[in-house]
Amino acid sequence: MSFTDPQSPASPPSLSRRTVAHGLAWTVPAVAAAAAAPAFAVSCANPAAFTGRFTQANVYGTPPSTYTWSAAGRTPITLSLNTVADSGKSLTPNNLTSAGGINQGYNGLGDLRADGLLLQQSGSGGQRLTITFSRPVTNLQFTIADVDWLRSRYRDAIVLDPEPTSVTNGPPLQGNGTTGSPVSAVSAGEVTSDTVANRSRVTYAGPINSFTLYFSSTDGTTAQQIFLTGLTFFAC
Template identity: 30%
Template sequence: MTITSSRPARPDSYVPSRRTVLRAAAWTAPAVSVAVAVPAYAACSPASAKPSSYALSWGSGVYTRSSAASGAAVVPGAAIGAQPVNVVVTSSVSSSRVVRTAQNLLGSAQGLELHHASPISAGREHRQTVTFNFSRQVSGLTFSIKDVDSSQGGWWDRVELSGARKFEVAPRGRRNTHVLGSGVQGAPWYYYDGNTVLPNSGDSRGTVTVTYTEAVSSISLVYWTSVGGSNQRIWLSNFSFTSSSC
């Protein structure tokens, strides 16, 4: 006689043991961790790092002045999803005879102000150096240096700028220009005569427009006077540049 069991080998109502469940969970846990980590890594992949344009407006909320010696900007990109470029501005002076006013590094609709208090001392040994550090390389950096002028017995602005760049200045006839020099140590930019006071930051005659021809991550501007006596100031216009979106 053949005896047939009434209990199937694996009934449909089979319930796995607690040990079986825990063992299966242990094998699947690493897959969950990998899936979470991938989006953070892919947020700035080489394929997504497309160029974006940026505009730093000194008079807007993107720039914050901390003191007469420092400030910082968080510049948003124009492209959708572009991450901002951070710009840190620092100022140093070469001697105790260079006194920065409370308006130094102040941002406004006129631009970023560089301002030395009266009585200023003549000579490059009494200078202010302003450095701009970008959180990643930027290309095509463009801005203007405004109100380069002079006053007899008061000041005669001298400006130098680091890096490979080209520049434009206003003509004054017969192939002459209002601003002379090339903006480097030994040949700074300066107004062609020693007694022309121009309207503050609003006259093209005292303006130097600069465009960088190579990518940069930092630039420095040196500001001083060849004539002492009064106070002196210039402005830098808004910065525009392109950079990778992340």
């Protein structure tokens, strides 16, 4: 999805988008870009499922650099965020805000209609977002939302390092998240952030301490954005 750039952090962004139909159903993923994740290795007899939220009280405040995921009876795990932009890439003031759950229903940042970490940029090249866990995790899963293509303006492309155990794409998407096969839209067409079909579900069997998401454009240099949402994992 595109937006008007540059933005002022003191006012909501004005998004330029093609009118699309909402409520696309996606019950069975059409593309499985890799084999399903195997049973994960653990260092304790009873690993727990950790959950958390990419959310903040005010979308126009300073983006958090850490988040906490928790599980009953276990020491919480801290997620530390760090992003590095290529020399030709401009990151907006809203980059890395957890904007998805704010102003839900508003046809702007909040139209993910769920908690989500926003990556928003323009220019050539891309940004490398690294998320580091305070201790190793297994069966890490997350969703990349709002992956689309507006011809000659931007084409979202996502590369993951290390290579994921599996990537399951919605029908409009392709790729397994590698340099030679980035996650991207198959054909041109801008969509809203809450379009479920234009999402990719990523799995790392682990154990894993960190991963890096490289977000760039392969067609044009105008403003673009994606969301990272639905992140869960197991740990001791």
